[in-house]
Amino acid sequence: MKVALVRVGNSRGIRIPKPIIEQCRFEDAVELRVENDHLVIAPARLPRAGWEEAFRAAGSSAHDELLLDTPSNQFDREEWQW
Numbered sequence: 001m002k003v004a005l006v007r008v009g010n011s012r013g014i015r016i017p018k019p020i021i022e023q024c025r026f027e028d029a030v031e032l033r034v035e036n037d038h039l040v041i042a043p044a045r046l047p048r049a050g051w052e053e054a055f056r057a058a059g060s061s062a063h064d065e066l067l068l069d070t071p072s073n074q075f076d077r078e079e080w081q082w
Contacts, residue, residue, distance in 0.1 A: 016041075
């Protein structure tokens with residue numbers, strides 16, 4: 001489908017027909033990116049979308065205490081209270 005670029009202030013825009021908006025499941029915002037000299041318009045993703053699945057895929061946290069093993073200094077040993 002060919003559409004015309006329309007002036008929007010100092011920029012240009014396009015009008016996306018309603019059937020395409022519905023087919024792509026666009027809501028109030030979209031993401032724009034350029035891939036290989038092509039403009040890609042995709043549905044906007046929620047912040048942190050997919051994080052929960054990524055955490056599950058990372059596996060058990062049984063050995064996370066190793067990440068907290070940091071060198072201590074005199075203040076840590078004598079004055080800091082947990």
